[in-house]
Amino acid sequence: MIDIARDSALGTSGASALFQLLRDGQPRTRAELATLTGLARSTIALRVDSLMQLGLIRPVGEAISTGGRPSSRFALNPGARVVLGVDVGASHAKLAIADLAGTILAQHGEPLPVADGPEAVLSWVVDAGHDLLAGLGRDTADLISIGIGLPGPVEFKTGRPINPPIMPGWDRFDVPGWVQQHWPVPVLVDNDVNISAIGELATAWPDVEHLMFVKVATGIGAGVVSGGRLQRGAQGIAGDIGHVQIARGAGVPCHCGNRGCLEAMASGPAIARGLRDAGIDVQTGRDVVELVKHGNIDAVQAVRQAGRDIGEVLTACVSLINPSIIAIGGAMAQAGEHLIAGVREVVYARSMPLATEHLGIVQSRAGEDAAVLGASMLAIHHALSPASIDAMA
Amino acid sequence: MIDIARDSALGTSGASALFQLLRDGQPRTRAELATLTGLARSTIALRVDSLMQLGLIRPVGEAISTGGRPSSRFALNPGARVVLGVDVGASHAKLAIADLAGTILAQHGEPLPVADGPEAVLSWVVDAGHDLLAGLGRDTADLISIGIGLPGPVEFKTGRPINPPIMPGWDRFDVPGWVQQHWPVPVLVDNDVNISAIGELATAWPDVEHLMFVKVATGIGAGVVSGGRLQRGAQGIAGDIGHVQIARGAGVPCHCGNRGCLEAMASGPAIARGLRDAGIDVQTGRDVVELVKHGNIDAVQAVRQAGRDIGEVLTACVSLINPSIIAIGGAMAQAGEHLIAGVREVVYARSMPLATEHLGIVQSRAGEDAAVLGASMLAIHHALSPASIDAMA
Numbered sequence: 001m002i003d004i005a006r007d008s009a010l011g012t013s014g015a016s017a018l019f020q021l022l023r024d025g026q027p028r029t030r031a032e033l034a035t036l037t038g039l040a041r042s043t044i045a046l047r048v049d050s051l052m053q054l055g056l057i058r059p060v061g062e063a064i065s066t067g068g069r070p071s072s073r074f075a076l077n078p079g080a081r082v083v084l085g086v087d088v089g090a091s092h093a094k095l096a097i098a099d100l101a102g103t104i105l106a107q108h109g110e111p112l113p114v115a116d117g118p119e120a121v122l123s124w125v126v127d128a129g130h131d132l133l134a135g136l137g138r139d140t141a142d143l144i145s146i147g148i149g150l151p152g153p154v155e156f157k158t159g160r161p162i163n164p165p166i167m168p169g170w171d172r173f174d175v176p177g178w179v180q181q182h183w184p185v186p187v188l189v190d191n192d193v194n195i196s197a198i199g200e201l202a203t204a205w206p207d208v209e210h211l212m213f214v215k216v217a218t219g220i221g222a223g224v225v226s227g228g229r230l231q232r233g234a235q236g237i238a239g240d241i242g243h244v245q246i247a248r249g250a251g252v253p254c255h256c257g258n259r260g261c262l263e264a265m266a267s268g269p270a271i272a273r274g275l276r277d278a279g280i281d282v283q284t285g286r287d288v289v290e291l292v293k294h295g296n297i298d299a300v301q302a303v304r305q306a307g308r309d310i311g312e313v314l315t316a317c318v319s320l321i322n323p324s325i326i327a328i329g330g331a332m333a334q335a336g337e338h339l340i341a342g343v344r345e346v347v348y349a350r351s352m353p354l355a356t357e358h359l360g361i362v363q364s365r366a367g368e369d370a371a372v373l374g375a376s377m378l379a380i381h382h383a384l385s386p387a388s389i390d391a392m393a
Numbered sequence: 394m395i396d397i398a399r400d401s402a403l404g405t406s407g408a409s410a411l412f413q414l415l416r417d418g419q420p421r422t423r424a425e426l427a428t429l430t431g432l433a434r435s436t437i438a439l440r441v442d443s444l445m446q447l448g449l450i451r452p453v454g455e456a457i458s459t460g461g462r463p464s465s466r467f468a469l470n471p472g473a474r475v476v477l478g479v480d481v482g483a484s485h486a487k488l489a490i491a492d493l494a495g496t497i498l499a500q501h502g503e504p505l506p507v508a509d510g511p512e513a514v515l516s517w518v519v520d521a522g523h524d525l526l527a528g529l530g531r532d533t534a535d536l537i538s539i540g541i542g543l544p545g546p547v548e549f550k551t552g553r554p555i556n557p558p559i560m561p562g563w564d565r566f567d568v569p570g571w572v573q574q575h576w577p578v579p580v581l582v583d584n585d586v587n588i589s590a591i592g593e594l595a596t597a598w599p600d601v602e603h604l605m606f607v608k609v610a611t612g613i614g615a616g617v618v619s620g621g622r623l624q625r626g627a628q629g630i631a632g633d634i635g636h637v638q639i640a641r642g643a644g645v646p647c648h649c650g651n652r653g654c655l656e657a658m659a660s661g662p663a664i665a666r667g668l669r670d671a672g673i674d675v676q677t678g679r680d681v682v683e684l685v686k687h688g689n690i691d692a693v694q695a696v697r698q699a700g701r702d703i704g705e706v707l708t709a710c711v712s713l714i715n716p717s718i719i720a721i722g723g724a725m726a727q728a729g730e731h732l733i734a735g736v737r738e739v740v741y742a743r744s745m746p747l748a749t750e751h752l753g754i755v756q757s758r759a760g761e762d763a764a765v766l767g768a769s770m771l772a773i774h775h776a777l778s779p780a781s782i783d784a785m786a
Contacts, residue, residue: 040433069423153747163747204730210627224619224713226626231619233715235747238619243745244709247640256745316709318635322626352636352649354546354556354628 018047019348023101023384026337027060027073048074055080056384076100081144082136084129084183085376087192088121090151090166090218095125096369097132098376100144100384102202106132107372117169118178126182145383148175149192149377151219153237156207159189162236166219166258188378192371193239194230196364197223199374200327203272204365213364214241215287216310216339217330220263226321243315244265248305262313264304268332273304280316285331292335303335307342313342322355329364337363359380379391411440415779416494420453420466425729441467448473449493449646449777468770469493474537475529476776477522477576478769480585481514483507483544483559483611488518490525491764492771493777495595499525500765506657507544508624510562511571519575538776541568542585542766544612546630551581555629558649559612581771585764586632587623587650589757590616591768593720597758603716607634609703609732610678610723619714635660637706655706659699661725667695678724685728696728701737708743715748722757730756 011043018037021028028036034044038160051057051074058077087109094109094191108128114121125148134139152164155311159176176187199211200223205211213223222239224231231238242263249260256263264270268285275282275291280298282288291299314326328340344361351359364370411430421429427437444450444467451470454458457626471494480502487502501521507514526533545557550571569580590606593616598604606616613649615632617624624631635656642653649656657663661678668675668684673691677682684692707719718738721733731745737754744752757763 033435038436040427040431040694043431054727164498201631210624210631222713226617226624226631227622229620229622231603231714234717235715235751237747238603238715239711239713240715240745240748241712244712245743258743262733313709314632316619316706317713319634319637320615320632320710320713321624322628322631322633350638350651353629354634358628369401 003220011313014266018044022051022057022074022076025075025101027075029071029073031071033074044386046230051384068349068360078103081383082138083135083376083379084132084146084148084244085372085374085379086125086129086148087195087371087375088112088114088125088148088150088371089371090190092374093124094368095128095132096372096376097129097136097138098373098380099379102373102377104369104373104376106136107369108132114167114170118173118175119321122175122178126179129183140183143183145187145379146179146183146187147379148179148187148189148196148384149195149371149375150175150189151192153235154189154191156188156190156232156236159187161189170306186379186382188375188382190202190232190375190378191221191223191236191239194223194232195374195378196329196370197225197239197374198230198377199370199372200364200366201225202257202366202377203370203373204327205325210321210326211325211327212239212314212321212323213327213329213370214310214314215330216266216306216332217268220310220330222317224321226323241313241317244316246309246312248309262309266309269305271302271332275299289332292338300338303332303338304342306332307339308346309342310339311343311346311350315347316360318347318351318355319332321391323359324360326359326361327364327366328361328366329370331364406737411437415450415469416442416717417469418471420468422464422466425463426467444777449465450617454478471496473778475526475531475535476537476769476772477525477539478765478767479518479522479539479541480588480764480768481505481507481541482764483541483584485495486514486517487761487765488525489765489769490522490531490690491530491766491773493773495512495766495773497762497766497769499529501525506611507560507563511566511568515568515571519572522576529720533576536576536578538772539572539576539580540588540770540772540775541572541580541582541587542768543568543570543582544585546628546633547582547584548583549583549625549629552580554582567663579772581775583599583625583768583769583771584614584616584629584632586614587616587625588767588771589722589759589763590618590632590767591623591770592763592765593757593759595617595759595770596763597720598718601718602687603666603714604718604720605632605707605710605714606720606722606763607703607707608723609659609721609725610661613660613703613723615710617714619716622668634706637709639700639702639705647680655702659702662700664695664725668692682728684723687730696725696731697735697738698726700732700737701739702735703732704736704739705737708740711740711744711748711752717753719752719754719758720757721754724762726756 006048034041057074059072078099093112096104096107153162160172161170179187193215200213209228211225220242243261245260249265254261254264399477427434450467452465471492486505489500490499546555553565554563568582572580586608593606602621604618614637636654638653642658647657665675
């Protein structure tokens with residue numbers, strides 16, 4: 001039995017199983033699609049017709065039939081349309097154009113403070129998106145949907161940021177509405193760590209059901225996949241582990257207003273601050289990564305300690321959700337194995353043996369592309385859902 | 394659109410949506426069932442026929458048709474068969490007979506140490522089960538399936554306990570195989586806290602998608618429902634929060650072999666030990682509850698501190714999975730509001746406002762019945778799944 005629950009990693013309904021089946025590029029008949037999805041033949045026939053009319057799937061060869069005329073096989077036509085995947089970080093933004101199979105065709109990134117506000121950042125997205133499309137010789141009409149990751153809590157249903165701590169001017173801003181003034185297509189907005197988890201899963205762990213993606217950068221957060229689904233939680237803020245208090249943090253003030261938070265001790269800026277206090281000239285997390293790459297022992301030790309701090313919080317996470325993969329990403333993961341070694345040291349020492357026996361704690365395989373990939377996957381998945389196809393047809 | 398994901402709280406496939414629809418007792422036609430589940434009409438017709446032949450559903454009245462002959466409506470026949478739900482605790486066991494709607498018809502419990510080993514405990518289950526059935530005037534042939542909760546990690550797929558710390562003789566014991574020598578029906582075995590989460594959800598929170606059930610008794614553990622599904626994790630040990638280290642626990646040895654675990658500080662025996670160290674004559678957690686009920690100030694303070702310790706771990710859980718309900722159950726929850734007050738004190742002080750704005754931290758509503766109810770639900774759900782019905786037909 002094929003695992004049609006997999007599609008719901010993107011948080012949409014099981015009805016998009018049809019598209020998931022076609023997405024692998026393997027041609028299938030209507031009868032095969034009905035059997036594999038459990039949907040009625042009449043439903044499959046309608047969906048196939050809609051997808052054909054939109055050019056999203058195409059007939060490929062014919063199947064040998066047990067009698068009567070041969071049945072047509074269909075497969076995804078990945079180049080038919082494109083999506084835009086956007087990753088807005090605290091101080092840097094990136095966007096990519098991907099085809100319907102999730103292959104990135106072009107991408108571009110540059111420093112851009114999210115604190116410049118939504119209109120400045122989204123204007124850049126629109127301009128850079130047009131440039132990327134033009135560079136590929138594609139038209140705005142080829143764009144089928146847009147996925148955007150933002151560095152703060154987002155109400156997924158409406159695409160509005162909710163009290164984002166490092167995003168002045170963005171609170172409850174109608175991101176989809178603004179972008180749709182320029183591109184009248186579906187716009188999906190989610191937390192950048194959630195979309196990174198989707199990107200990591202799609203890139204490197206297609207068969208994993210329980211995965212945590214942990215981003216360690218200006219902030220610290222996690223995307224949680226349990227039972228093959230991205231879990232957003234009751235308020236959409238599942239994975240917000242940066243403000244869990246840790247033992248070493250006692251009394252240290254955090255920008256959230258609380259004290260002793262993980263983020264105040266182990267984020268890029270926190271590690272840099274610790275090194276400055278020790279008389280070392282660093283400004284940002286990226287400076288720390290450079291020092292580590294040059295073998296600076298103080299920087300190596302500070303990064304390893306940050307890994308231990310993160311491991312302290314992840315130990316509770318491992319006990320609670322029992323993942324099989326923890327993928328560590330974000331700018332600080334570029335410091336090589338030192339950060340992960342600290343995480344492993346604590347998680348393996350403190351967890352129950354059964355929980356860690358088959359647990360992999362690894363550097364993100366999707367790396368710096370995790371977020372734009374995940375944003376693209378979110379956009380593709382939504383665009384090819386039955387409701388969207390019905391709306392287009 | 395009806396939420397057919399709800400059925401998967403019990404961890405089975407979406408195909409049992411049909412039964413979930415019928416379980417509410419509302420009569421529906423084949424056409425309505427096809428529309429609501431998205432399953433093919435031919436599939437629905439086959440399932441309805443099988444369920445009718447087994448007497449599990451019955452025709453009730455006729456629907457007004459748009460033409461032609463009237464369509465029959467069907468509803469669950471709750472009294473057709475019964476299930477047995479079993480809750481084996483560390484020192485006490487309980488079992489219940491429930492109908493197919495999950496209504497408990499009879500129950501019985503008595504002190505029984507799980508450390509007596511699987512054959513002694515399961516022999517008691519068989520004897521007491523026969524007595525309960527006889528008392529209801531039901532026959533063994535009426536029993537359609539059995540759900541069993543055990544106080545340790547269980548490999549759900551095989552029903553075997555895996556390295557259970559407080560269950561000598563049970564490691565990898567074939568629980569379903571042994572029980573089936575006496576009752577040849579499906580036997581589902583899971584961790585007692587997981588089944589309690591299912592029972593709590595079914596009893597009191599039918600619309601909640603993100604819930605934690607925390608059992609505080611001889612041990613401490615949690616059942617995690619995320620996205621409407623019980624999450625067992627990669628090794629089936631999700632929710633095993635009793636061995637997360639807490640600040641106050643530094644150095645205190647735990648029976649797991651580690652130090653400073655939550656369970657070594659805040660379980661019933663740990664609270665009793667703390668009070669004995671202060672010169673108060675208590676042996677068990679239940680003694681502590683009695684003292685609290687009599688207003689003993691030392692006992693009240695100890696229970697409240699245990700609540701704070703539990704809150705320390707739950708703060709990380711709240712950040713990670715963002716539940717809307719945390720239900721506290723187990724013997725120590727009988728100490729009234731004192732335990733929960735301690736939990737709330739820490740969780741509300743340390744969590745991000747958005748995570749706690751709509752978070753309820755409450756005493757379990759299913760109470761002492763949570764586990765037998767959940768075991769019954771697990772049994773019902775499995776028995777009425779398409780695969781089981783096909784096997785019976």
